[in-house]
Amino acid sequence: MSIYRHHNYAGYLKEVLLDKARKNPSFSLRAMARQLSLPPSLLSEVFSGKRHLTEDNAVMVAERLGLNEAAREYFRTLVQLGRAKKPQVKEVLLRKLRTLHPDSELKHDLSVDQFVMISDACHFALMRLMDVEDFDFSVKSAAAVLGIHPLEVEAALERLARLELIERDASGGCRKTKDNVMVRSPNSNDALKKYHSQMLEKTIDALGTQKNGVRFTGTEDLTLSADQMRDAEEIFERCFKEILALSRRRGKGAEVYHLGIHMFRLSDRTKWRKK
Numbered sequence: 001m002s003i004y005r006h007h008n009y010a011g012y013l014k015e016v017l018l019d020k021a022r023k024n025p026s027f028s029l030r031a032m033a034r035q036l037s038l039p040p041s042l043l044s045e046v047f048s049g050k051r052h053l054t055e056d057n058a059v060m061v062a063e064r065l066g067l068n069e070a071a072r073e074y075f076r077t078l079v080q081l082g083r084a085k086k087p088q089v090k091e092v093l094l095r096k097l098r099t100l101h102p103d104s105e106l107k108h109d110l111s112v113d114q115f116v117m118i119s120d121a122c123h124f125a126l127m128r129l130m131d132v133e134d135f136d137f138s139v140k141s142a143a144a145v146l147g148i149h150p151l152e153v154e155a156a157l158e159r160l161a162r163l164e165l166i167e168r169d170a171s172g173g174c175r176k177t178k179d180n181v182m183v184r185s186p187n188s189n190d191a192l193k194k195y196h197s198q199m200l201e202k203t204i205d206a207l208g209t210q211k212n213g214v215r216f217t218g219t220e221d222l223t224l225s226a227d228q229m230r231d232a233e234e235i236f237e238r239c240f241k242e243i244l245a246l247s248r249r250r251g252k253g254a255e256v257y258h259l260g261i262h263m264f265r266l267s268d269r270t271k272w273r274k275k
Helices: 009-023 029-035 040-048 055-064 069-083 087-100 110-119 122-129 139-146 150-162 190-209 226-247
Strands: 166-168 174-176
Touching: 009 029, 009 040, 009 069, 009 150, 029 040, 055 069, 069 087, 110 150, 110 190, 122 139, 122 150, 139 150, 150 166
Parallel strands: none
Antiparallel strands: 166 174
16 A cells, blocks of 8 residues: 555545454444544545645654654655645646655556456445436445445545546546446456455345345356357347346336356366267
8 A cells, every 4th residue: 555656645545444444344434533633524535625734733643653764754645745736836836746755746547446456346336336326426325335445435536536437526526437347358357356355245145135126147058169169258248238238228217237147167178088
């Protein structure tokens, strides 16, 4: 969890809080404020963008976070940048951040965010939840209906905004800027493996908790050649397109569903060689 991936100190502090909350679900904003020797109300307003840390606060917080001297200076400069009003001052601080960055280049590495996004199922679910017309979308409501921590929702929304997949307004509202994001990889990919593993775990859970009518499960064992497998993939693509078209005919009371089609070999003839 490197501070150098951040160009906003509040975003870094939120990531620290989320990391601690994942390890200890009882860890809260109040607990973090206590560790940083800050009033909880101040930390809450920093997270919401209503207030900024003072420079004295920044020195103390950087020390409490256990940052080394170089990272402390980077954090303090991020705080100064957040507080700066004049464009000329911001430009000076941005130049300073570039010199402090280990790569001597201040840029947000979207590839890191993209990797995290596609490996964590909640990002796509949040984007779909924004499509539900009669749902009052907020961090609190999204966390409740998806069964995840509000901090996880907040971190995911910030990442989606950095990737320019959503837009957020001052009141906390969210709007998708792109639809039907597709992720493909011709080779084995750890992020995609993690994503599909998460969804398979949810599939297993749904088998025990959801009744027919809110889920569909069907399987069939069959035989196919390699050429026929390519034809099957085309059929799957048509299936996805038709169900996506169906989902665009939105109605009241819609929920977010996951559609997954899995076909894999049960046999392996390479393991048998007739002598």
